[in-house]
Amino acid sequence: MSLYYEAASILANTASSGGSLKSRIYNSKHLKSKPAQVFALVTEATRWSAVLKEVVERSGILKDERKLTPILAVLLSHDLILSKSGIAAPNNHVLKLAILRHKARLNAEFTKLRLKRGFPSVVAFRSSIEAGQSSELDVLNGGDETTTHEHPRWIRVNTIKSTVEKQLETTFKDYQQCDDICQVGQASATDKVIHIDKNIPNLLALPPRADFSKSQAYQAGEIVFQDKASCFPACLLDPQPGEGDVIDACAAPGNKTTHLAALLDERCKTKSNNAERSDIVAFERDSRRADILQKMVGLAGADDTVAIRAGQDFLRAIPSSNEMQNVGYLLLDPSCSGSGIVGRDDTPALFLPSLPATANGTGGSNLGSKKRKRKQTSTVESAQLDKTESVPENEPEISQSEEALKTRLASLSAFQLKLLLHAMSFPSAREITYSTCSIHTEENEGVVMKALASTVAREAGWRILKREQQVDGMKKWHIRGELSACEALKEELAFEGDEREVAEGCIRCEKGTKEGTMGFFVAGFVRSSSVLAEALDGSYNQVHGGEQASQGEEVEWEGFSDDGDGLQLPASGETESQNP
Numbered sequence: 066m067s068l069y070y071e072a073a074s075i076l077a078n079t080a081s082s083g084g085s086l087k088s089r090i091y092n093s094k095h096l097k098s099k100p101a102q103v104f105a106l107v108t109e110a111t112r113w114s115a116v117l118k119e120v121v122e123r124s125g126i127l128k129d130e131r132k133l134t135p136i137l138a139v140l141l142s143h144d145l146i147l148s149k150s151g152i153a154a155p156n157n158h159v160l161k162l163a164i165l166r167h168k169a170r171l172n173a174e175f176t177k178l179r180l181k182r183g184f185p186s187v188v189a190f191r192s193s194i195e196a197g198q199s200s201e202l203d204v205l206n207g208g209d210e211t212t213t214h215e216h217p218r219w220i221r222v223n224t225i226k227s228t229v230e231k232q233l234e235t236t237f238k239d240y241q242q243c244d245d246i247c248q249v250g251q252a253s254a255t256d257k258v259i260h261i262d263k264n265i266p267n268l269l270a271l272p273p274r275a276d277f278s279k280s281q282a283y284q285a286g287e288i289v290f291q292d293k294a295s296c297f298p299a300c301l302l303d304p305q306p307g308e309g310d311v312i313d314a315c316a317a318p319g320n321k322t323t324h325l326a327a328l329l330d331e332r333c334k335t336k337s338n339n340a341e342r343s344d345i346v347a348f349e350r351d352s353r354r355a356d357i358l359q360k361m362v363g364l365a366g367a368d369d370t371v372a373i374r375a376g377q378d379f380l381r382a383i384p385s386s387n388e389m390q391n392v393g394y395l396l397l398d399p400s401c402s403g404s405g406i407v408g409r410d411d412t413p414a415l416f417l418p419s420l421p422a423t424a425n426g427t428g429g430s431n432l433g434s435k436k437r438k439r440k441q442t443s444t445v446e447s448a449q450l451d452k453t454e455s456v457p458e459n460e461p462e463i464s465q466s467e468e469a470l471k472t473r474l475a476s477l478s479a480f481q482l483k484l485l486l487h488a489m490s491f492p493s494a495r496e497i498t499y500s501t502c503s504i505h506t507e508e509n510e511g512v513v514m515k516a517l518a519s520t521v522a523r524e525a526g527w528r529i530l531k532r533e534q535q536v537d538g539m540k541k542w543h544i545r546g547e548l549s550a551c552e553a554l555k556e557e558l559a560f561e562g563d564e565r566e567v568a569e570g571c572i573r574c575e576k577g578t579k580e581g582t583m584g585f586f587v588a589g590f591v592r593s594s595s596v597l598a599e600a601l602d603g604s605y606n607q608v609h610g611g612e613q614a615s616q617g618e619e620v621e622w623e624g625f626s627d628d629g630d631g632l633q634l635p636a637s638g639e640t641e642s643q644n645p
């Protein structure tokens with residue numbers, strides 16, 4: 066398969082695949098082309114895609130060339146117009162022939178666009194694109210900023226080592242505070258604007274391409290790169306020192322673990338000196354990722370509070386054992402499809418040309434020999450999720466079928482439910498949060514409803530943490546769970562609770578909105594005080610002590626690889642996972 070088909074396949078499956086772009090390319094067992102070449106083509110073409118989208122649309126080549134899909138057109142026009150070595154394919158290759166037939170038109174459209182944007186040379190245009198200053202928003206939709214939003218660089222101040230005030234006086238001393246998050250989202254890498262978040266304490270938003278990885282504060286663990294949505298679980302759990310230990314069940318690389326440690330540390334500082342302390346037990350079954358967790362915890366100054374269970378499966382922790390007797394809180398952030406993740410540092414947004422309209426008003430009559438309907442696409446989202454790309458004859462399928470996605474989600478959600486039921490079987494637990502960076506209801510409201518309807522939850526007295534009981538920032542957050550998903554399961558599960566209360570208790574974040582978050586989901590669970598009192602009294606444990614929700618075979622999951630790419634650990638400079 067040629068470089069272009071391989072690169073197109075990678076881009077077509079971006080939304081439904083886990084892991085960073087780099088790890089998916091370098092770890093792929095199916096690539097015939099050199100991974101470095103595929104990675105360079107995909108990232109460069111994506112970077113230019115807002116420009117190339119317009120060039121391809123104006124040239125009208127998708128109308129004439131049956132072999133070209135929107136993704137292939139972007140990749141090939143990139144190499145034709147912008148790569149020094151041109152199209153990397155033999156002269157008689159069908160794709161090379163298809164794109165070369167339109168060389169003059171494509172170059173002319175590119176030049177027109179460059180001049181219209183005020184760049185006297187390709188070099189000037191290139192440096193603007195590379196600096197991220199020539200925003201995609203200016204090119205797309207005539208600058209309609211209501212449709213696409215950039216993802217700010219979110220930074221959590223680690224209050225174990227610093228404070229927001231100190232950071233504003235040092236790391237961000239030249240920065241101007243602004244009230245509107247959109248102002249930050251639209252800023253270039255060099256604009257000095259900063260926004261203090263209103264939902265999560267100690268969270269700052271900075272321009273999308275601002276780079277603080279070399280800053281003293283980052284190297285010293287005073288600031289942590291963490292998406293706003295990813296701060297929701299620890300904030301919602303709101304553990305109180307002296308009310309039991311905290312388990313982080315799926316901990317690496319450790320963003321939420323260190324956030325929990327900071328919250329406990331802050332609360333201890335504000336309580337009297339004799340306040341009982343709580344420890345955090347962080348499980349991570351992948352030993353390689355546990356090493357990263359260890360480094361993150363050390364860097365955050367949380368070694369004293371966090372006990373890492375490296376290479377240990379949370380499902381094997383025995384809730385009734387002596388060491389788990391004092392567990393009061395559990396944060397569960399398991400592996401998931403990762404479908405909510407946006408703006409990984411190595412994956413800029415991809416913009417694709419729309420297919421030409423047909424007589425009946427739909428896109429795409431230029432089908433390849435495998436005739437399948439192609440949707441008209443113009444946004445990043447629809448481009449990435451389009452499962453109906455036309456595929457040239459004898460070339461591999463480049464999209465995942467709906468069926469495969471369903472199977473994958475069923476497998477993942479069974480695994481997630483199993484972990485949640487296990488968390489619910491800890492006898493002294495008073496609160497649990499369950500979160501995913503997935504947009505799929507199967508992994509979110511579906512798991513929550515199934516857990517609430519389970520025997521384990523009913524017997525142990527678990528119910529949803531209602532919106533009005535949540536900490537202020539979470540109560541005020543406006544995007545709640547999907548009611549229709551909860552309603553759809555109510556009957557099937559014979560759920561006796563109030564599904565509206567469940568949906569309202571669930572919290573969602575959407576990607577691509579002006580809020581600047583990734584797609585995320587979190588729900589909290591609390592226990593009725595009578596059952597908890599019984600448990601703390603020891604009587605619950607006598608009756609239920611040996612019962613574990615987690616016995617039996619572990620569900621096979623094929624989800625988000627969580628492989629750790631992209632996370633830069635300041636101390637070692639090692640390249641590991643940028644987890645949301």
Ligand SMILES: C[S@@+](CC[C@H](N)C(=O)[O-])C[C@H]1O[C@@H](n2cnc3c(N)ncnc32)[C@H](O)[C@@H]1O
Nearest residue numbers: 315316317318319320321349350378379398400
């Ligand atoms: C989504 S990531 C967690 C991200 C982390 N909470 C953070 O905020 O940095 C899921 C992690 O859970 C780990 N994991 C999955 N199943 C597990 C299990 N049964 N026991 C312990 N760790 C598990 C995976 O190896 C992966 O590192």
